[in-house]
Amino acid sequence: MSLLYYLGVLTRMGRDPFGKLQFTIPNLVVRRLYVERMRDSFLSTFEHIKLRDEVSEIFYTTGELGPLCDFIEARLLRVFDNRDLRWSNELVVKTLFLVALFNDAAYIMDSETAIDRGYGDLSLIIRPDMRKYQLLDHLLEFKHLRWEELGAKNAEMRELSREELRQLPPVAEKLAQAEAKLAGYRETLERVYGEKLRLQTHAVACIGLERLVWANRDKECG
Template identity: 85%
Template structure:
């Protein structure tokens, strides 16, 4: 969807040209292409013009953190309708924010968020999808400065949660997450076999072990830079997460 794509920093929304027909008939039409919706969001001020891509098409980005929050909240409403899913999310996120405990959070994401995908979505699955789901699950801009694809020296951390200065007196931790993705076929086994494995058995699979090691190496480098920038006030927890086939998580 346009909302999902707008959150993708790596591949900004693009359209060949801005639409300008926003009459009643056009607005009431049940099906509109991404170009129309992108143009409408631009004229409403919730997208801003960026550079042109290699094909000369206009790129659009989210203008600021306030508007970005609206996109995340819209996704959360779509993925987690109702009181009880939101309460589950709040409990898992609060535990993670304060302790760094990933278990309940990953259980929640597997049960509530990854379940919305079906087999047709697997060909589009990648780290971006996983990162977006964690952003939706963890979003708390009252306590954190949250950023995806955080520029760290010469690299980019997938998702960072840095405590706001006025919130450092509370029981919160800074977090940096790095995500990797594997398709079922990369594990050399059928989907049904993977569903039966325990979390620990998943971690022991060589492709999963390699991906976790890659992520942990990146995180160790990022930690050095962040500790140099933030100094002693930083209470950083780093987390390497591998998603398998948009169905299972290992860390």
């Protein structure tokens, strides 16, 4: 961390409520290089990159999370093993979505976007010169749960459908928390951008770095 700060790859953005230093990527050029390097390490074949482009374009224009989450589950989450679960959190999930969705030609993309008195996990706001195209603005909020939090230590729980997982009380509670934040953020963004905003909000929960479920009030839940 100190080396990245010294080299200018990271810069200080203040402290969290516990007084710990927080860092961010300082500019769009460095951010793009950083994300592209991660993308290349995760998606090593032309087929993977082509599929990533296809599912991300569906998301950009429709807000449909199904194909995107299928792709992330199949191609990105599987790079982790049991040892990684110890360190898994919302940041890991957000990073995977950033890798899958990164498109700074069409969007102003930001992580931990300052919105009123909160911070949105990941925002994709259409660039002014791209609003003539069939794109949507997006704001995503992420939650992470371990299988143990569901009272599950067996393979049967892992085979549940997304709808069945979403109905489990711990998952439903996490999604509700994310949706409450998103509702507040929506009000602020609508005041800032006005009628030109075409915002879709997405609450996403990742379970055990294996399964993704989501809620989107603009569309049917996943």
